[in-house]
Amino acid sequence: MLSELKPTRVEDAYLRLKDEILQNRMPPGFQxxxxxxxxxxGMSRTPVREAxxxxxxxxxxxxxxxxxxxVLPVSAGDMRExxxxxxxxxxxxxASLARKKPDAGSLQELEAITLAMESALANGDLDAWADADDRFHRKLxxxxxxxxxxxxxxxxFDQVHRARMTTLRLRKPPEQSTREHREILDHIIAGDVEKARKSFRAHRERAADELLSILESYRLPAL
Amino acid sequence: MLSELKPTRVEDAYLRLKDEILQNRMPPGFQxxxxxxxxxxGMSRTPVREAxxxxxxxxxxxxxxxxxxxVLPVSAGDMRExxxxxxxxxxxxxASLARKKPDAGSLQELEAITLAMESALANGDLDAWADADDRFHRKLxxxxxxxxxxxxxxxxFDQVHRARMTTLRLRKPPEQSTREHREILDHIIAGDVEKARKSFRAHRERAADELLSILESYRLPAL
DNA sequence: CCTTCAAACAATGCATACATTAATGCATGA
DNA sequence: TCATGCATTAATGTATGCATTGTTTGAAGG
Structure with missing residues (x-):
């Protein structure tokens, strides 16, 4: 309905370039x-420029x-920001979601994503896990x-995407993250505003620490 | 040093248009x-388009x-966001500033801005007050x-600029806001992380309530 | 008088053209 | 050999041209 009635070249260029960057086919440093x-x-400079x-x-x-x-690398400093x-x-x-009780359909979807994450973890399917992780955060x-x-x-999220993908395989299976997602979802459903906030905050702080320490221990100044 | 070595037309167009919008010379709804x-x-479409x-x-x-x-109006919903x-x-x-003790020069400047705000309030100079308010937030x-x-x-900040300017004169003198700025600054200087955070949060929450209730009581759906 | 339809108009999206100017390479001379 | 400077190359910033397509105007018909 609201989707592009007219696929424009700018849009096309934007999407294709973004994809190449995120998939690391145009790696950081590429110029x-x-x-x-x-x-x-296959187009003129004008739309490319705008993209x-x-x-x-x-x-x-x-x-x-x-x-x-x-193509910009993402440094440890960028990560911190x-x-x-x-x-x-x-x-x-x-917290706001916990307060204003979302509709059942949305919660259903969050639940499904969380289940997908849990089963991906169980199956050791890291790509599926990362995908579920991403979807959870975006959906929320x-x-x-x-x-x-x-x-x-x-x-x-887009900016850290590459970093997350590469560190994904440099660390232990993400059991804790998975548990935390479940916990956050539970708090939202229970309508516990403060716990939802606290859990999420802890989730992010831990994730940040983890990511930064991986970068450090592998001597990756940037990704 | 880092300033534009080459003033480009895009930049010029951008700055001029933005100024016209913020100063309300191109008011919301202007098209x-x-x-x-x-x-x-006085230039071609190309740089204008980019701006x-x-x-x-x-x-x-x-x-x-x-x-x-x-030129977009800013609705009450936008304000909430x-x-x-x-x-x-x-x-x-x-909070982070309170934690990592800023250098004296910066604090000096914040102090000066806060004093300017206090004296603007005392003199009933609302424009100077709003300017100090803006500078405080940006400096921090x-x-x-x-x-x-x-x-x-x-x-x-830019998006709410117009709304702030018009509501400025529709309300009581901003004594409380002024006190809160002072309070926040004190907590930062004292290095009290939690109090700095709490004060600022209260400051923002109150400001938002105030602004929204003014919009409502004056029946201003958007600015 | 109001509705309908077509022709004229106009704005965008994109391509192309061009002047300016930084980067590069090469020749020259120490 | 290495530094210096000039000529060449090439990329950007901007202007202009053009096809497409939505909007508007005005005339004809109900």
Whole structure:
């Protein structure tokens, strides 16, 4: 209904480039001038330029005057920034959800995602686990219905996506994270505002610590 | 040093348009097609387009396919979204500042801004008061050194700017806000993390309530 | 007088053109 | 060999051109 009636080239360029970046096919450090990207995408510079500006706003790319677009690495410092924001915002969203009892359908969906995460963990399917993790966080945000918050946080998720994917296999199975998701969901369902907030906050703080310590122990200054 | 070595037209268009919007010379609801804006700014459509895209990302404008750029009003719902985010983020920044004791120079500056606010209140100079208020919030953010947070929150400040300016004169002198700023500053200086957080949170929650109730009592659905 | 339809108009999305200017490479000279 | 400077190359920033398509106007018909 509200979807693009007219698929525009800018949109196409944006989506394709973003995908290449997130899937690490255009890894951090990759650099290319506009004409080259335009050629690669089979369109003129104009829509490419607009797509790049958008990607720059979202923190995935930097446009350097005579050198083209640079795919940005995400440093430990970036992670700290990002996780600090997530730690402040997501628990607020969870608390608000606990307060205003979401509709059954949405809760149902969150439940399904949580189950998917639990079974992925049981099966040792890390990709499925990461996918469920991502979906849980995004769904929760979407349910909260603060569009500005949702959009912003989603760009942060995108920024850390690569880092999460690579660290995923450098650590123990994410049992604790899985338990925490279940716990958060329970608190929301129970309508316990403060516990929902606290749990989520703890979840984020632990995740941040874990991620940063992995980066440190593997000497990964950036991803 | 880091300033624009090359003032570009995009930048110029962006700054001028943003200024017109914030100063209410292009009021909410104002609408104009790209060619008209380009003419007004004395340049071609290309840089105007890029500037408009940027303003759209920042939530000041909406680009409607065949009708041009529309200066967005800020509704009560928008306010709620924005203040919810501010309520989550700013107290975090304040708490973090209290924790890691900022350098004397910065504190000095915050102190000066707070004094300016207090004297503006005493003199009944509302414009000076609003300016000090804005500077306090922005300075505090800047001191916290989380660029993503700073940039994002600054765009939110911009979005509510008009609303704040008009409600400024529809209410009692902002004595409480002034006291709260002082209080927050004291807690930061004292290094009391929890009190800094709590005070700031209360400050924001009260401000949001106040603003929304003014909108309601004056029947202003949007600004 | 109101509705309907078509033709004219106009704005966008995109491609292309072009001037400016930084980066690069090469030749020259120490 | 290495530094210096000039010529070449190429990327950006901006302007312009153009096809598509939504909007509007006005005339004809009910």
């Amino acid at each position: 290319a001038p506009e004409p080259e990207i335009a050629l690669h995408l 790049l500006i958008r990607l720059e706003n979202e923190g995935l790319v930097r446009l350097i005057p005579r050198r083209g677009a640079l 990002i996780y600090e924001i997530l730690t402040a915002l997501e628990p607020e969203a969870a 945000l979407a349910m909260h219905a603060n569009n500005r918050m949702t959009n912003f946080v989603n760009t942060l | 104009a097609p790209e060619p008209e804006i380009a003419l007004h700014l 408009l895209i940027r303003l759209e990302n920042e939530g000041l404008v909406r680009l409607i396919p065949r009708r041009g750029a529309l 924005i203040y919810e985010i501010l309520t989550a983020l700013e107290p975090e920044a304040a 953010l800047a001191m916290h050194a989380n660029n993503r947070m700073t940039n994002f929150v600054n765009t939110l």
